[in-house]
Amino acid sequence: MSDKINIKQRKAYNLLRDDKNYFILYGGAGGGGKSWLGCEWLMQCAQNLPGTRWFVGRNNLKDSRESVSITFAKVAASYNFKDYRLTSDGIKFDSGSEIIFLDLTYYPMKDPMYERLGSKEFTGGWIEEAGEVHYLAFEVLKTRVGRHLNDVYGIPPKILITCNPKKNWLYKTFYKPWKEGKLKTPYAFIPALVQDNPFATKEYIEMLQNTNDNVTKQRLYFGNWEYDDDPSSLCDYDAICDVFTNEHVRPNGLPKLSADLAMKGRDRFVTGKAVGHVCTMILDKTYSPGKMIETDLRNAMIDHRVSRSNVIVDSDGLGAYLESYLTGIKEFHGGARALSDEYDNIKTQCAFKLAELINNRDFRIICTPEQEERIKEELALLKRANVDKDTRKKSLITKETMKATLNHSPDYLDMLIMLMIFELRKPLKGARAIVTEAD
The missing domain is CATH 3.40.50.300 (P-loop containing nucleotide triphosphate hydrolases)
Known part of the structure; x- marks a missing residue:
């Protein structure tokens, strides 16, 4: 040497x-x-x-x-x-x-x-x-x-x-x-x-x-690893960590459910129950046949006293399947038009709303330590695309990019984003461009 x-x-x-x-x-x-x-x-x-x-x-x-x-x-x-x-x-x-x-x-x-x-x-x-x-x-x-x-x-x-x-x-x-x-x-x-x-x-x-x-x-x-250098990040990392300890955020209002669906061999089936701005993880499975998803979600609505109009699920093939059996639940169409023209679509608007609540320390997640670490990783990928192009509508990095970074689908993040539809719909009624109800 x-x-x-x-x-x-x-x-x-x-x-x-x-x-x-x-x-x-x-x-x-x-x-x-x-x-x-x-x-x-x-x-x-x-x-x-x-x-x-x-x-x-x-x-x-x-x-x-x-x-x-x-x-x-x-x-x-x-x-x-x-x-x-x-x-x-x-x-x-x-x-x-x-x-x-x-x-x-x-x-x-x-x-x-x-x-x-x-x-x-x-x-x-x-x-x-x-x-x-x-x-x-x-x-x-x-x-x-x-x-x-x-x-x-x-x-x-x-x-x-x-x-x-x-x-x-x-x-x-x-x-x-x-x-x-x-x-x-x-x-x-x-x-x-x-x-x-x-x-x-x-x-x-x-x-x-x-x-x-x-x-x-x-x-x-200083060599501080707790600071994120990515200007596209929507959430401050300290705020992400605080979301699990924001005990000042108290449950308020009617309970709501948000479910990101997955069958066996395909990502995770996760469901969160939100009362106001407090979200509790209640279902988290990696092996879920279609019938079991229906049964688990039905039982969750009964056990947690959630009306079907306050349940949101993703709108892929599984969501369409569920609405045939759980009449009245709502599907989330992420690519639908946003309520504001500044956003690329409704999913983006929901994501920005989630980031706003997190950064303002006005959101709390109750979950296991294992879930906490995975949710932290996924929230850190809540990032804006084309951040250097001010003339474009606000948009998110693609789900494929998130998957490539995580090596799995951002299921918890998707569930939390969908939950924000209830925040955006507060002053509105019958927003069928965003969600649809089973007839």
Whole structure:
């Protein structure tokens, strides 16, 4: 190691060289020496283990080539190391080893499962700026390391992951378990701030300190994972967390039910009961034949004393099926025209209403701890599409985009959005463009 390694980087090296920790997340702020660590580690591995094969992956190939090549050259110069050459595909070493630049862009239409990585074999590798990378890329790469000369050299598979704070799979897989003292091998996390790096320039530190954007400062200077940097997010993350502890929100009015339907092998069947702005999860099933859905929903209406006109279900094939048996319940048509022209459709208007209640701390959800974590994830994906285009109507990111991020359907979110139809209909009667009643 060179004399430009700080204490946190040395801790990372200890994990990268042990036999227990295979997936090491390093960073979580700006200026912690992430890129230097990645380049130096791979350079030493490639040079000292002849014939090995490593990767560097980012969200797009252009960034991999440009950013890594520049930092790698600086690291090599600090060692006066010249036994390598840059190529369009990566870095080749005189030792016969190579570092391959990978394009980890997510292509949901042509390669939703990252099959392009399925035939590759690596000794180990590095995912840089992992906050921009889809979790499936990480899952697939976990199966591709440890497959090239690892047995010859007696070394375990290793993936170094570097990032700034991001509320995605990194938060769920590494940061949150680490924060709670529950992160277990083969996963490890080393938080590294600019304050930990004695080689960070004074100008860079002052730039982070003096930024006027609080979210940027919280993320990149303080390394705060609880701040979402996405301007398209409709809900403040602190408000999302508060929705489960807003005990000042009391039940008021007639009970209502909202049900997102699903049969066996198809998402989840979830139902919430709302009394005023207090929503309680009452049904949550993954295996639900059609007849059972009908029976469960009928029993829920009876047990919770909910009239059929105060029940809303999604309008897909199952919703149409139910209205034949549960006369008087309402179907939700998300693509129907909104009550206001500023929204793309009624689902969007309902979603913005939900976000308004959450941000104002005027909504409460009562559920199990397991449900709470999943609902948090789904509410964090309540985002506006085309946020940079002020002339367009307000719209949401697509459900397909949400599914790709979650790896499942946002069933709780859909249920909560549909519930807002009762909020929007308060001053109206017979809004049949939004919901329909069974005759």
